[in-house]
Amino acid sequence: MQFTAYIYSGRIDKRNSRMILETKRLTLSPWRESDAQDLFYYASHPDVGPTAGWAVHTSVENSRTVISNILSVPESYAVVLKETGQPVGSIALMIGKLSNIGLPDTEGEIGFWIGVPYWGQGLIPEAVRELMRHGFEDLKLEKLWCGYFDGNDKSKRAQEKCSFRYHHTKENVPCALKGVLRTEHFTCISKEAWLLQE
Known part of the structure; x- marks a missing residue:
C-alpha cells in the first residue's frame, strides 16, 4: 500500500484537521454548526439556491442540518469575509467519484x-x-470542472473569469430541486492551461 503526503500552502484548522485557505479578502474555512445563522441568512434568499439547483433554506435548523449532512465533507469551505469574519457563501472541490x-x-x-x-x-x-x-498545486489534480444550469449567467461569467472554457452541454439533468430536470453546461480547465496563465 502506498501513501502520498501533500504539503499544503494553507494552514490546518486545529479543531477538525481540515484546510483553511486564504486570499486577499477571504478565508476559505471548514463549515461549523455555529455558522448556521449566517448560512440561513444568505441561503434563504430565493435568488440563490434555485438558480444553483437547490431549495432555499427554510430555517436556521435546516441550515444546521445542511452543514452537518452536506457541507461537512473534505474540501468544502465557507467563504468568509476577512473584514467581518462571517460566512457569505460556499465553495467546494469534489474530487473523482465525489x-x-x-x-x-x-x-x-x-x-x-x-x-x-x-x-x-x-x-x-x-x-x-x-x-x-x-x-x-496541493492536490496534484490534472483537470478541474465547473457546471452551470441554463439561466445562471452569473455562474457562467465567474467561470469564464477564471479561464474555464466550455466543454459540453447535458440535457435533463436532475438537481436537488425535487422532480426538476435542467440543462447543464460544463466548463473545464487543465493544469497545463492553468500554468500558462500563472
Whole structure:
C-alpha cells in the first residue's frame, strides 16, 4: 500500500484537521454548526439556491442540518469575509467519484455560490482561483470542472473569469430541486492551461 503526503500552502484548522485557505479578502474555512445563522441568512434568499439547483433554506435548523449532512465533507469551505469574519457563501472541490459528474480521481469539480449582497464584487472568482491553485498545486489534480444550469449567467461569467472554457452541454439533468430536470453546461480547465496563465 502506498501513501502520498501533500504539503499544503494553507494552514490546518486545529479543531477538525481540515484546510483553511486564504486570499486577499477571504478565508476559505471548514463549515461549523455555529455558522448556521449566517448560512440561513444568505441561503434563504430565493435568488440563490434555485438558480444553483437547490431549495432555499427554510430555517436556521435546516441550515444546521445542511452543514452537518452536506457541507461537512473534505474540501468544502465557507467563504468568509476577512473584514467581518462571517460566512457569505460556499465553495467546494469534489474530487473523482465525489463529483456530480463521475470524474476520475485525478480530476475535480468546483461548485460555489455567494449571498446576493456580494454579487458583482469579484469575491467568487477570487475564491475559485484559490481553490484552483489548491487543486492543481496541493492536490496534484490534472483537470478541474465547473457546471452551470441554463439561466445562471452569473455562474457562467465567474467561470469564464477564471479561464474555464466550455466543454459540453447535458440535457435533463436532475438537481436537488425535487422532480426538476435542467440543462447543464460544463466548463473545464487543465493544469497545463492553468500554468500558462500563472
